[in-house]
Amino acid sequence: MKKSAIVIAVIGLILYGLVLLVAPEITTFLATITGVVIAIAFLVAVILRARFPTIVRRVPWLYMMPLYFIFLFMPLLFAIVLLLQGKFSVLIIIVMVSLAFSFFYGFLNIPLAVYHKYQEDKLTQKPLNHYPSLSIIVPAYNEEKCIAGTIETLLETYYPDKEIIVVDDGSTDNTYGIASSYASRGVKVIHRPNGGKAAALNHGLQFAQGEILVCVDADSMVSRTALVELVRRFEDPTVVAVAGNVKVLNRNKLLAQCQALEYVFDINISRRGLDTFGAVIVVPGCLGAFRIDAIRSSGGWDVETIVEDFDTTIKVFKGGAFDISNPLAPINLQEPDFQAAAKGMKVGKVVQASSAAVVYTEAPETLGDLWKQRLRWYRGNIQTLLKHRDAFRNPRFGALYSLGFPYVIISMIFIPISMVAVLITAILAIIAGDIVPILLIFGVFTLLQFVVSLLAIQLDDEDLKLSLYSPFFVIGYKHLAASRNWWKFDLAISYTLLSFQSTFKQPELPLRIPI
Numbered sequence: 001m002k003k004s005a006i007v008i009a010v011i012g013l014i015l016y017g018l019v020l021l022v023a024p025e026i027t028t029f030l031a032t033i034t035g036v037v038i039a040i041a042f043l044v045a046v047i048l049r050a051r052f053p054t055i056v057r058r059v060p061w062l063y064m065m066p067l068y069f070i071f072l073f074m075p076l077l078f079a080i081v082l083l084l085q086g087k088f089s090v091l092i093i094i095v096m097v098s099l100a101f102s103f104f105y106g107f108l109n110i111p112l113a114v115y116h117k118y119q120e121d122k123l124t125q126k127p128l129n130h131y132p133s134l135s136i137i138v139p140a141y142n143e144e145k146c147i148a149g150t151i152e153t154l155l156e157t158y159y160p161d162k163e164i165i166v167v168d169d170g171s172t173d174n175t176y177g178i179a180s181s182y183a184s185r186g187v188k189v190i191h192r193p194n195g196g197k198a199a200a201l202n203h204g205l206q207f208a209q210g211e212i213l214v215c216v217d218a219d220s221m222v223s224r225t226a227l228v229e230l231v232r233r234f235e236d237p238t239v240v241a242v243a244g245n246v247k248v249l250n251r252n253k254l255l256a257q258c259q260a261l262e263y264v265f266d267i268n269i270s271r272r273g274l275d276t277f278g279a280v281i282v283v284p285g286c287l288g289a290f291r292i293d294a295i296r297s298s299g300g301w302d303v304e305t306i307v308e309d310f311d312t313t314i315k316v317f318k319g320g321a322f323d324i325s326n327p328l329a330p331i332n333l334q335e336p337d338f339q340a341a342a343k344g345m346k347v348g349k350v351v352q353a354s355s356a357a358v359v360y361t362e363a364p365e366t367l368g369d370l371w372k373q374r375l376r377w378y379r380g381n382i383q384t385l386l387k388h389r390d391a392f393r394n395p396r397f398g399a400l401y402s403l404g405f406p407y408v409i410i411s412m413i414f415i416p417i418s419m420v421a422v423l424i425t426a427i428l429a430i431i432a433g434d435i436v437p438i439l440l441i442f443g444v445f446t447l448l449q450f451v452v453s454l455l456a457i458q459l460d461d462e463d464l465k466l467s468l469y470s471p472f473f474v475i476g477y478k479h480l481a482a483s484r485n486w487w488k489f490d491l492a493i494s495y496t497l498l499s500f501q502s503t504f505k506q507p508e509l510p511l512r513i514p515i
Helices: 003-022 023-052 051-059 062-063 067-072 073-085 090-107 108-122 148-157 175-180 197-205 227-234 255-273 294-297 310-321 340-344 367-387 399-431 434-457 465-475 477-499
Strands: 134-140 164-170 190-191 211-218 240-242 245-248 287-291 348-350 358-361
Touching: 003 240, 023 399, 073 164, 090 108, 090 255, 090 399, 090 434, 108 227, 108 255, 108 434, 134 148, 134 197, 134 227, 148 175, 164 175, 164 197, 190 197, 197 294, 197 310, 211 227, 211 294, 227 240, 227 287, 227 434, 240 310, 245 255, 255 348, 255 367, 255 434, 255 465, 287 294, 287 310, 287 434, 310 348, 310 367, 310 399, 367 399, 399 434, 434 465
Parallel strands: 134 164, 134 211, 164 190, 240 348, 245 358
Antiparallel strands: 211 287, 240 287
16 A cells, blocks of 8 residues: 555544544534445445456455454444543443444344345255265264264265265274274275374375365264255355354253354354355364365365364465466565456355255353363464464455454454453443443343344244343353453463464465375
């Protein structure tokens, strides 16, 4: 971006601030107009980036702009307006702004998810013209209690040309024996020394013969239509990976029910929103599909990575966002031949499958198990973000740069901060005597959360009873998760920097597949 543009932007912000200070009586009007302009600009950018890539290439600043960071300005604007009006205490303002930030962050995905649902309904009405061959890899370690059920569901899932490969990763129980009993039904069972999930997937990749590779966890249950719906998205030749629709299987406890709603509202709906840009950032390990050539050309799964699904998705995504003639050459967006350079780019898409591509997985039922799971996620996410940190500053990665990674940063850092701020300031406000305003604020946001949860549940074809747990996302579950997550964030950084420094080096392509 040119220095003159930065100077103009700074001057504009200063003038805007002076107007607010000199004429506070027009703050509400000015803030409303600003919010509308930002919302319209965001919507226009969404439409241009999703449907008119040629225009985007001709307007370099649209291509360079991290869209989600625009959203960070909205809570700040809201706080300034409330502060200048002088009707609320600082504590009340912090509570309102923090709740608004968290709420609108989730609500922003709803319109995009509605559009995705509309497109999904049109897509699923069309017959599938081609059934490419599938290779399904199931890595398993000490899964004797559930491996049979997983294999049974895969055998029963409709698809005309599929092979099932179970990789026993040095199990010490009877996993290999149970899986081997299905060899007579065409299931390939491979035993290898224990090396971790990523190594098991790479080992299975050596035996895969299909055009599309599907990964399924050994403790997951796949719906009968899942494979067809995954493959349906590959009819678009620019799609390199497809994420399955994950749902919680065990819903007999309050904590699991809250996670079931979290999967719907925070995960599946956000993926539907990111699907609009072809920028779904995580293809879940419990059910995901890749073009096998994309997996092999990106180097397969890195064995030192904690969250292999996130890392592999980013590798596959980045592998499709390089200049065709020279994959390792940087693209200078300021050069005169920007349009010619952009035409030479090949950008792959990572998308979300339809609602019918369902996989059921078990969620932690105790706080201790949830703690371990989320700590692993945070450590792995930080490791992956640091490993692929070049995507933060290089617009050649398209939607990954402008939308995907900013989305992760907001969800990992800003949302936990806002929830911790709500928890602390609400307690302080009650101590200070502002009980009624706090009750009113939480009441309004609980109602809003309930309505938005109903919309999300309807879009995801889920059980409407889950909406009864939406109040815990305003009071309780979200704050507990956020406070623990923020402590885990600091802990995860320490662990990651100490234990995984060797993985931060950005590898050159192509990579050797480690087995």
